[in-house]
Amino acid sequence: MWSTCTALVFALVAASSFTPAYVLELCQNISPECHSDHNTASNSQSSSHTVKSKWTLNASSLMHDLNQFRVSCKKLLEALPIDKDDGNFVRTVKNCIFSKSIPTPLKGPLRLTAASKDVIEGILDLDASVTRSGDFLHYASGGRLLPGSVPLAHRYGGHQFGYWAGQLGDGRAHFLGQYSNKKGEVWELQLKGSGKTPYSRSGDGRAVIRSSVREFLCSEAMHFLGVPTSRAASLIVSEEPVLRDQFYSGNVKAERGAVVLRLAKSWFRIGSLEILSQSGEINLLRKLLNFVIDEHFPFINPDNPEKYLVFFSTVVNETAHLIAQWMSVGFAHGVCNTDNFSLLSITIDYGPFGFMESYNPNFIPNTSDDEGRYSIGAQANVGLFNLEKLSVALIPVLTQTQQKQ
Numbered sequence: 461m462w463s464t465c466t467a468l469v470f471a472l473v474a475a476s477s478f479t480p481a482y483v484l485e486l487c488q489n490i491s492p493e494c495h496s497d498h499n500t501a502s503n504s505q506s507s508s509h510t511v512k513s514k515w516t517l518n519a520s521s522l523m524h525d526l527n528q529f530r531v532s533c534k535k536l537l538e539a540l541p542i543d544k545d546d547g548n549f550v551r552t553v554k555n556c557i558f559s560k561s562i563p564t565p566l567k568g569p570l571r572l573t574a575a576s577k578d579v580i581e582g583i584l585d586l587d588a589s590v591t592r593s594g595d596f597l598h599y600a601s602g603g604r605l606l607p608g609s610v611p612l613a614h615r616y617g618g619h620q621f622g623y624w625a626g627q628l629g630d631g632r633a634h635f636l637g638q639y640s641n642k643k644g645e646v647w648e649l650q651l652k653g654s655g656k657t658p659y660s661r662s663g664d665g666r667a668v669i670r671s672s673v674r675e676f677l678c679s680e681a682m683h684f685l686g687v688p689t690s691r692a693a694s695l696i697v698s699e700e701p702v703l704r705d706q707f708y709s710g711n712v713k714a715e716r717g718a719v720v721l722r723l724a725k726s727w728f729r730i731g732s733l734e735i736l737s738q739s740g741e742i743n744l745l746r747k748l749l750n751f752v753i754d755e756h757f758p759f760i761n762p763d764n765p766e767k768y769l770v771f772f773s774t775v776v777n778e779t780a781h782l783i784a785q786w787m788s789v790g791f792a793h794g795v796c797n798t799d800n801f802s803l804l805s806i807t808i809d810y811g812p813f814g815f816m817e818s819y820n821p822n823f824i825p826n827t828s829d830d831e832g833r834y835s836i837g838a839q840a841n842v843g844l845f846n847l848e849k850l851s852v853a854l855i856p857v858l859t860q861t862q863q864k865q
């Protein structure tokens with residue numbers, strides 16, 4: 461087991477040769493080294509292969525008690541409407557951006573398998589030792605709600621594999637709240653694999669260990685490769701059986717459920733706007749756009765009559781830059797549907813992604829993507845396709861002259 465753990469560390473270090481190994485702690489509760497204590501400033505100085513953190517780690521200013529940790533949902537709840545229905549039953553949802561949805565706790569003994577020290581300390585202001593507490597296991601797997609949290613599932617739509625797919629939404633993820641850190645940054649916390657929501661369609665709301673490990677490792681690796689991405693704070697595994705047909709071969713096997721605590725400055729996607737435009741909810745479309753612009757595009761003057769065009773051209777430019785960065789590290793996302801493309805142009809939704817071993821534009825990470833729609837070489841064109849869908853979604857809020865531009 462220890463060797464698997466070491467192999468994973470090496471996988472990450474290999475993916476990012478300038479990443480110090482300490483950013484990632486992969487844990488086993490049977491191993492005494494698991495929660496090794498190189499998390500305080502004095503210890504990190506004495507350890508030969510740990511490097512001083514770039515944010516000048518001050519252990520005494522980090523929170524040691526999770527009860528001091530607060531998130532807030534106020535801003536989103538005040539600005540954006542919530543589904544009138546409650547409860548995790550699958551339904552078509554209209555006239556709102558979020559549905560309230562309580563996570564379903566993972567069953568069985570829980571185990572913290574990995575935590576990103578860089579995220580825990582550098583973003584969440586928590587001393588890494590809190591990840592060892594029972595409280596953390598429950599908070600980070602959906603068993604208990606963080607103070608201030610009103611868990612929400614986001615309603616969005618999207619174009620999947622070229623076609624409008626209607627309502628999609630967070631089918632196995634829960635937004636927990638925003639955390640404002642010491643650096644003045646605001647991060648949105650989300651659990652993935654935390655159970656059913658109104659948007660689960662036929663899904664079970666769970667994620668298995670294999671896909672969760674991939675998301676955890678790759679989002680942290682991408683960050684240290686310098687590629688804009690969502691981040692992963694922790695990975696909690698359980699004994700809860702989750703049925704999956706890994707190769708779509710009709711061979712269903714029981715795997716184990718896991719939950720990743722992940723973070724982004726915003727989880728809004730192209731599909732977040734598309735569903736409002738498609739269903740004619742134009743006032744809500746304008747409201748969400750204004751919210752996204754106010755919160756995340758501060759250089760756009762809210763009184764500028766051209767603001768939606770400025771917004772669009774910013775997203776076009778940044779998405780182009782993002783895809784260029786993917787190409788520069790040989791990253792193939794694998795499912796570039798419009799619902800998996802962030803409005804902040806960060807990499808989100810790590811599914812069947814892969815890294816190209818040697819240059820091959822036909823490299824396809826999803827083994828079932830027979831047509832190679834999302835091959836690595838197609839990513840720029842697919843990005844263009846998705847941005848065109850964004851422009852279509854914006855048409856209802858543009859003037860006639862703006863539409864032609």
Ligand SMILES: *[C@@H]1O[C@H](CO)[C@@H](O)[C@H](O)[C@H]1NC(C)=O
Pocket residue numbers: 518519520521
């Ligand atoms: C570390 O943080 C504590 C509490 O915020 C503060 O009193 C102390 O001066 C800081 N130390 C350094 C070296 O910045």
Ligand SMILES: *[C@@H]1O[C@H](CO)[C@@H](O)[C@H](O)[C@H]1NC(C)=O
Pocket residue numbers: 777778781
């Ligand atoms: C385009 O985006 C990149 C990356 O975010 C940025 O460095 C550059 O200044 C942007 N260019 C324009 C014209 O906005």
Ligand SMILES: *[C@@H]1O[C@H](CO)[C@@H](O)[C@H](O)[C@H]1NC(C)=O
Pocket residue numbers: 618619620621628795797798799800809810811812
């Ligand atoms: C990406 O998009 C598809 C549908 O468009 C969705 O089913 C999937 O969950 C998304 N994320 C990943 C990681 O594939």
Ligand SMILES: *[C@@H]1O[C@H](CO)[C@@H](O)[C@H](O)[C@H]1NC(C)=O
Pocket residue numbers: 621794795811812826827828829830
């Ligand atoms: C892989 O591609 C196939 C065919 O397009 C698609 O049905 C499937 O959902 C994709 N896999 C994932 C995990 O997105």
